[in-house]
Amino acid sequence: MAGRGHVDVSERRLRPIYDALDANNNKKAIQEADKVLRKQKDLICAKALKAIALLRSSRRQEALLLAAEVASEEPIEEATLQALTICYREMERGDLVARIYENAVKKVPQSEEFLSHLFMAYVRLGEYKKQQQTGMALYKVAPKNPYYFWSVMSIVMQALTTEDETLSQKMFLPLAERMVEKMAKDMKIEAEAEVRLYLIILEKQKKYEEALEVVVGPLGSKLISEIELQSLMQAEMYVQLEDWPKANAKYRKLLLTNPDNWLWYIHYFTSLFHLVDSGWTPSEADEGSSADVVTGTVDMAIAFVEERVADELKNGKRLQRGPFLARMELLKRLTERGNQEAADKIGSPADLLKEYFGKFGDKPCCFMDMRPYLTMLKLDDNAKFVEELQTYIEIPEKAGELGLPSDVKTMQRHICCVGLARSLGLQEHLTGEKRDELIQDLMRRHQHGLQFGTDLLPTDVQPSDSYLLMAVHIKYAEYLKTKKLSLLFEVIVMLEKGVACSPSNAQYKLILIKLYILLGAFQPCKKLYDNMEVKHIQQDTLGYFYSCYAVALGHLTPACSILSSMLKFFSANHKDTTEYIIAAYKYGSFHKIPEIISFRERLNLSHNYSSLAVERMLLDFIMETTNPEQMRELLDYMEISPEKDEIKWDLLKDNRDLTVLSSWEPEERELTDQQIAWSFCQEKQWLRLRSLILRSLAAVILISQP
Known part of the structure; x- marks a missing residue:
């Protein structure tokens, strides 16, 4: 009881410090901490809270020294550890967060809580080897599946991030596979996330047959987070194995359940033409139910797509676009392959496009849906085609007056028609x-x-x-x-x-x-x-529209705020994505972790990021310095090395969204991949020049030092 009373007294004394920090009154928080420490010098939590207040008062060095003093006592009290963690995170010293929990674990090696915090500290640092070891230590202390699979995922991340492909394929991935197999044999795999991690490990080793066995086996029944996920994964495995008959049958079956899924149609047609090219005949198909039929000939595929269209028309409800687009896609592929006889069985391109316009012309997406198939029209028939489309538009005509639509749907049809006319070059x-x-x-x-x-x-x-x-x-x-x-x-x-x-x-x-x-x-x-x-990623994809022009056009003061606000997004990228990775570990979304890390790396290697950073540093020299001494101080702060180029030129990513603007231009005036590549090459050359100017300026400053 006496011990509990001591805790209550400590909590009561600390409460004013917490309240002051919550109110952003850092001066008062320091005063309250000093008051507590005068009464109770050994209350290290008060010192940790004071360190936070000092840091937020821009007294970083004092905060660091005080936090180090607290950390040297190797505390194990939860409140003190939390306060130190907050302080070090705000300092962006994740390594020190890991150190305080390492010390706590040494003192209390059986603490599940301390080990969990230590694991997440290593996640923030990207220390995959230490994550693996901590995950297994956690599992030994508390035998729970998530901890075991945290360790497995850490091994997978070592495989994905190592530059030695042999090490990845011969050691890390096989080790992770054996660990999951052990759990599978012991019937301990419980969640879908664990099955998906197993599949990731097998796919990275290109063991698609083993992965297929997992999907169709008992573990596959746990794949329930999405509709038809198990069937979809089977189909994907068949594609990887190039088992085109089974892939075709599986995608056909999936389309029977959802005839509006465009991606499934694409895979279905891909498997179809692989079968056609290989000379597959229906007699080779395995016997099965009607749902497992392989449509491995063009005629069978045409019949299947026509059935989907007919079913959609019979439905009588709101029509889905998938079957009608699939019919045009099949026609286009047959035409490109020179199979005109089969293409004629589907119908003429003009008739299919007109039918599609008649059914979906009032939707804003109609133009973009039809555009890829306009190339099938004969050049001489374009004007006639557009005239025939206009018959679907019910606009009342008045003598001597412009006919105007009476409702939004009619107007949308007319907009689509005008857009098609422009795209066709009329x-x-x-x-x-x-x-x-x-x-x-x-x-x-x-x-x-x-x-x-x-x-x-x-x-x-x-x-x-x-x-x-x-x-x-x-x-x-x-x-x-x-x-x-x-x-x-x-x-x-x-x-x-x-x-x-x-x-x-x-x-x-x-x-x-x-x-x-x-x-x-x-x-x-x-x-x-x-x-x-x-906001967010658009700062990278759309920033190119104007960020670099502020300096070029002489608007230096606005340029400072523009460049700073954009750079904040990139600076926060590592912190934000780390939080997403931690959430993925907590909730078992292991398959998202490599995606998040890949996304983070793409942003770090963004050409726009490098360009903004170089321009901002050049601008700082122009705006923030008036004499050589200030320039030397700024150079020391920026840590620019004239002889070392920090930019990874060969790895730079072009994240510009060059398709953001709507376009109704004819095909010959559309932006090509070659033009985009040439544009990016020019942007890199300009960045090289600006970077060289910056490093040359740094060299001049260093040479001029007395």
Whole structure:
């Protein structure tokens, strides 16, 4: 009882410090800690809390010394350890967090709690070997499956991160496999996550037959987190084994359960044409139920797809697009393979496209659905095809007046039709007068269509915005041909009016940013970009639109805040992704851990990240220094080495999203992979130059030191 009373007294004395820290009153927290320590000098938790307050008061060195003093006493009290952990994490010293729990485990080796904290500390550091050892120690203390599989996953991560492929394949993965096999033989595998980890280990060793046995065996019944997950994994294993008849049958069976899954159709067609190329005949199929039939000939596949279309039409409910798209995809593949006889059995491309437009033309996705199949149309039939599509659009015509749609669905059909006409090249050779008439027509339709969005939220995009975007694209294409600056100003006026009507349309704002930068006017760009509320990964994928132009156009003060805000995302990347990895361990989502780590590495190797960092350092020299002494101090802080290039040029990733802008351009004007590669090459060359300027400046500063 006396001991309990002592604890209560300590908690009561510490409470004001906790309250002050929670209220962000660090000065008061320090005062309260000093008050407690005067009464009870051996209360090390108060010292740990004082270290946190000192750190948050920008007294880092004092905080580090005080925390080290507490850590040297090797505390095992939960409150003290938690306070030290918070302090060291805010210092970004994960290694010291691991050290205090190592000391705690030495004192209390049977503590499940301390071992768990130590394991997670190693996760933050990426110490996979120590994770493995700590996981097994945990399992010995508390024989629970999650701890055992934490150790297994740590071995897998060693295999995935080692540069020695032989070590990975000959030691780490076989060891992990044996550990899981032992649990399987002892009938101790309990959760789906454990089965999926087993499959990961087998797949990394390319043991697809063994993986298939796991999926179809008793353990496969635990794969229940997704609908048809077990069947889907079987199909994937058949593909890896190149067992095309079984893969075909399995994907066919899956499509019977969900005829709208586009990815399954792609795998189904891939398996089909492998069977066709290998000369497979129906007589070779294994006997089975009708659900396991192998559709290994083109005629059988055509019949199967037509059945899915017929079933969809009989359904009478809201039609699903999958079967209709699958029919066009099959037609396209047969045409590309030169099997015109089979293609004719499906129908003509124009008829299938018109049927699709008739059923789904009122959906915003219709244009993008139809676009890949426009190449099947004959060039001479394009104009006739578009005219026939217009018969599906019920717009009342009035003498001498522009016919306008009466509802959103009709308007959407017309938008799709105009987009298809542009993509087919029918607007390419319009005279100046005809082109202006088309632009005015689109502008009027956009204005008319705004009435259909009066009840929308401010965050919603107006349904008629595509009209204005198409008008902008047409006028901008004319500017590219003539280089008349007046056209550029007209486009900007059109877009500014569009933003006023549809303030949440990111397409308008991105194009405006591009045009303002083209004119050398950076000031409006920051407001437009901020209004888009670009967050998280979009800082990397969309940042290229304007981040690097602030310095180039001489807006140095705004550039400081722009570069800093973007760099914060990359700086927080490691911390944030570490939290996701820890959550994956806690909840058993082992298959997500390599994905998260790969994502983190892609961000760390982002070209945009390197570019922002170099530009920010150059900017700091310009804005923050006025004499050589300040430049030397800044150079020491940045730790720049003139002779050492820190950028991993061969590993840089191009994370730009170059398809973010809507496009209705003809195929020959679409961005190609070659153009993207050439663009990235130029960006890297520019970064090399800026990096060389920075290192040259560092060399000059070092040489000039007295």
